[in-house]
Amino acid sequence: MPAAAAPIISSVQKLVLYETRARYFLVGSNHAETKYRVLKIDRTEPKDLVIIDDRHVYTQQEVRELLGRLDLGNRTKMGQKGSSGLFRAVSAFGVVGFVRFLEGYYIVLITKRRKMADIGGHAIYKIEDTNMIYIPNDSVRITHPDEARYLRIFQNVDLSSNFYFSYSYDLSRSLQYNLTVLRMPLEMLKSETTQTRQESFDIFEDEGLITQGGSGVFGICSEPYMKYVWNGELLDIIKNTVHRDWLLYIIHGFCGQSKLLIYGRPVYVTLIARRSSKFAGTRFLKRGANCEGDVANEVETEQILCDASVMSFTAGSYSSYVQVRGSVPLYWSQDISTMMPKPPITLDQADPFAHVAALHFDQMLQRFGSPIIILNLVKEREKRKHERILSEELVAAVTYLNQFLPPEHTIIYIPWDMAKYTKSKLCNVLDRLNVIAESVVKKTGFFVNRPDSYCSILRPDEKYTGVLRTNCVDCLDRTNTAQFMVGKCALAYQLYSLGLIDKPNLQFDTDAVRLFEELYEDHGDTLSLQYGGSQLVHRVKTYRKIAPWTQHSKDIMQTLSRYYSNAFSVICAANLKKLIVKKFHKYEEEIDIHNEFFRPYELSSFDDTFCLAMTSSARNKSNREEAVLQRKTAASAPPPPSEEAVSSSSEDDSGTDREEEGSVSQRSTPVKMTDTGDSAKVTENVVQPMKEVYGINLSDGLSEEDLSIYLR
Numbered sequence: 001m002p003a004a005a006a007p008i009i010s011s012v013q014k015l016v017l018y019e020t021r022a023r024y025f026l027v028g029s030n031h032a033e034t035k036y037r038v039l040k041i042d043r044t045e046p047k048d049l050v051i052i053d054d055r056h057v058y059t060q061q062e063v064r065e066l067l068g069r070l071d072l073g074n075r076t077k078m079g080q081k082g083s084s085g086l087f088r089a090v091s092a093f094g095v096v097g098f099v100r101f102l103e104g105y106y107i108v109l110i111t112k113r114r115k116m117a118d119i120g121g122h123a124i125y126k127i128e129d130t131n132m133i134y135i136p137n138d139s140v141r142i143t144h145p146d147e148a149r150y151l152r153i154f155q156n157v158d159l160s161s162n163f164y165f166s167y168s169y170d171l172s173r174s175l176q177y178n179l180t181v182l183r184m185p186l187e188m189l190k191s192e193t194t195q196t197r198q199e200s201f202d203i204f205e206d207e208g209l210i211t212q213g214g215s216g217v218f219g220i221c222s223e224p225y226m227k228y229v230w231n232g233e234l235l236d237i238i239k240n241t242v243h244r245d246w247l248l249y250i251i252h253g254f255c256g257q258s259k260l261l262i263y264g265r266p267v268y269v270t271l272i273a274r275r276s277s278k279f280a281g282t283r284f285l286k287r288g289a290n291c292e293g294d295v296a297n298e299v300e301t302e303q304i305l306c307d308a309s310v311m312s313f314t315a316g317s318y319s320s321y322v323q324v325r326g327s328v329p330l331y332w333s334q335d336i337s338t339m340m341p342k343p344p345i346t347l348d349q350a351d352p353f354a355h356v357a358a359l360h361f362d363q364m365l366q367r368f369g370s371p372i373i374i375l376n377l378v379k380e381r382e383k384r385k386h387e388r389i390l391s392e393e394l395v396a397a398v399t400y401l402n403q404f405l406p407p408e409h410t411i412i413y414i415p416w417d418m419a420k421y422t423k424s425k426l427c428n429v430l431d432r433l434n435v436i437a438e439s440v441v442k443k444t445g446f447f448v449n450r451p452d453s454y455c456s457i458l459r460p461d462e463k464y465t466g467v468l469r470t471n472c473v474d475c476l477d478r479t480n481t482a483q484f485m486v487g488k489c490a491l492a493y494q495l496y497s498l499g500l501i502d503k504p505n506l507q508f509d510t511d512a513v514r515l516f517e518e519l520y521e522d523h524g525d526t527l528s529l530q531y532g533g534s535q536l537v538h539r540v541k542t543y544r545k546i547a548p549w550t551q552h553s554k555d556i557m558q559t560l561s562r563y564y565s566n567a568f569s570v571i572c573a574a575n576l577k578k579l580i581v582k583k584f585h586k587y588e589e590e591i592d593i594h595n596e597f598f599r600p601y602e603l604s605s606f607d608d609t610f611c612l613a614m615t616s617s618a619r620n621k622s623n624r625e626e627a628v629l630q631r632k633t634a635a636s637a638p639p640p641p642s643e644e645a646v647s648s649s650s651e652d653d654s655g656t657d658r659e660e661e662g663s664v665s666q667r668s669t670p671v672k673m674t675d676t677g678d679s680a681k682v683t684e685n686v687v688q689p690m691k692e693v694y695g696i697n698l699s700d701g702l703s704e705e706d707l708s709i710y711l712r
Contacts, residue, residue: 008219009168011035012245015092020074027481036063043137049105053242090131097234101150104136117257117270120313122169130159165250172224175304176322176447181222186624224249228274254526258515262500266308271519274300282533288332291312293359297475298326303487305494306476317498321446321490323468329360330391333492345389354397369465372411373440377418387473418478429543436487448497477538480524
């Protein structure tokens with residue numbers, strides 16, 4: 001049997017938490033309960049987390065003896081019947097993490113799970129219920145009045161709502177990456193072995209190497225992609241302390257699996273959606289992108305097709321296709337303070353060099369390669385500018401960035417006003433989307449792990465490079481329909497590449513497309529509830545124009561539900577998402593003053609940013625108006641006040657105070673110069689002599705009124 005590589009299966013799948021007055025003992029075992037590990041958690045520290053992992057693998061008999069000794073050593077009276085020093089607190093299936101607010105640490109355990117899918121023999125579970133246990137003992141607990149409020153907010157986070165994990169499969173990465181990692185060690189081993197044998201021959205060096213006819217299995221464990229991990233912050237405190245088997249990474253999004261029968265052959269279609277934990281939040285509170293290039297509502301959707309007759313990564317047939325949705329990578333937002341169904345879109349910050357878009361597309365190029373294809377479904381023609389603001393800025397950003405990319409790696413931009421063509425009777429929306437999908441799939445390709453595929457002409461290396469990025473304003477209804485059409489086209493090529501159909505084409509109203517449409521509708525409803533607070537309003541049947549008349553009333557109810565959620569529930573949900581990724585602070589989010597206020601005006605309004613003209617202290621109306629004219633025509637200091645201004649009385653001061661409001665408005669509005677003679681007169685006195693005194697000369701004598709003002 002030749003050498004093979006396999007992912008490492010976590011040895012901690014079943015947990016039991018035992019309690020004493022001084023410690024918690026977390027006992028973890030594998031599924032067969034043949035190997036055990038033990039964590040010791042100190043309960044005498046009021047605010048610090050003290051965990052001891054001896055990293056020893058126990059047998060079942062050794063664990064029983066250990067627990068028996070702990071029970072005897074913690075009894076209050078030795079030999080007393082009915083008393084126990086070790087209590088069984090709770091049973092669990094994994095550790096979500098450790099969290100601390102204002103007092104001590106809590107441990108969050110998964111108490112219920114449900115199997116959702118199976119990929120290559122690796123089970124994917126959904127969290128059904130969790131338990132949160134306070135670690136410090138009551139005798140050392142330091143109470144804080146605000147602890148209960150933060151605890152209540154955290155417990156409102158429904159961890160049973162679309163959080164998924166696996167003990168052996170990396171859900172944060174694509175199938176192509178996971179299977180490529182499994183192949184890498186074998187190739188590296190063969191190259192190193194060949195090179196060593198060519199250089200020298202030593203029987204002792206070759207003794208431990210696997211020969212061509214030998215057998216062996218390599219355990220592979222890759223680091224997760226932390227962008228799609230939601231409990232990474234909760235596990236950071238123990239990451240360098242405990243064995244890796246204790247670390248269970250969870251993702252947030254959607255996971256669904258359906259079974260097809262094609263001429264008697266079972267085929268599993270799996271849909272996995274990974275929601276980004278960076279810049280996470282509900283719509284209207286999270287729009288556009290942040291300064292690091294992370295966009296709102298960023299979701300990576302992967303469809304996996306496998307021949308279920310052989311459930312093995314090494315011997316089975318698998319195929320996958322990935323596409324991405326995300327908000328427009330610009331600094332933009334919508335004000336929800338006004339009760340409007342569609343709040344106006346505003347660009348919050350000028351970005352003439354497309355800095356944030358460059359960071360975002362740089363992340364995508366590193367993860368997927370080129371080409372990056374943008375399918376922009378935002379409206380382009382509107383009577384009143386609303387969505388078109390985003391289209392114009394996105395086109396400018398992509399055009400600017402393509403100047404610095406090689407021609408073969410440029411960003412491909414496809415604008416298509418989906419809402420406009422939906423209203424048209426001459427155009428079929430889905431047919432047009434199908435044409436776009438065909439060109440996109442042929443450019444990016446898809447992954448196939450079957451080496452003898454007769455469809456290898458389509459993509460010789462059988463791997464995809466590049467990705468399709470779809471967006472509208474909310475990335476919900478229109479985006480989900482467009483992604484379904486692209487996924488349907490990719491599904492046809494996947495079935496064809498595995499030898500299940502004779503041509504890469506699937507028609508509507510077939511069993512495969514019906515099941516796939518149901519998967520995508522569940523996928524869209526789930527993502528819409530997470531980001532928008534309601535289910536999809538416009539579905540695939542809506543764009544096919546075959547929806548029943550009862551669907552219109554449901555669409556109205558979903559629209560009202562989404563409006564209510566946006567108006568009232570969005571802030572609460574945002575606080576919950578901040579807590580689950582451990583980014584909730586006691587104070588409000590800090591604002592970068594320079595980037596928020598000064599930087600945009602540096603690029604557009606030079607005079608307002610830098611003080612080029614000083615204000616005048618002249619109290620005479622005519623002199624003050626002349627100073628205003630001088631500041632508007634040139635960046636210079638106003639002329640010195642006249643002697644009349646120095647010797648003015650308090651009566652003039654009262655008159656000046658009454659006219660202050662009008663003069664302020666004059667300063668803030670541009671002055672129109674109509675008479676050429678006046679303008680020439682003003683520009684003559686722009687340059688102020690250095691010897692002249694600005695303001696009031698204190699060396700001269702002051703009137704009693706002025707002296708009383710300055711003394712005051």
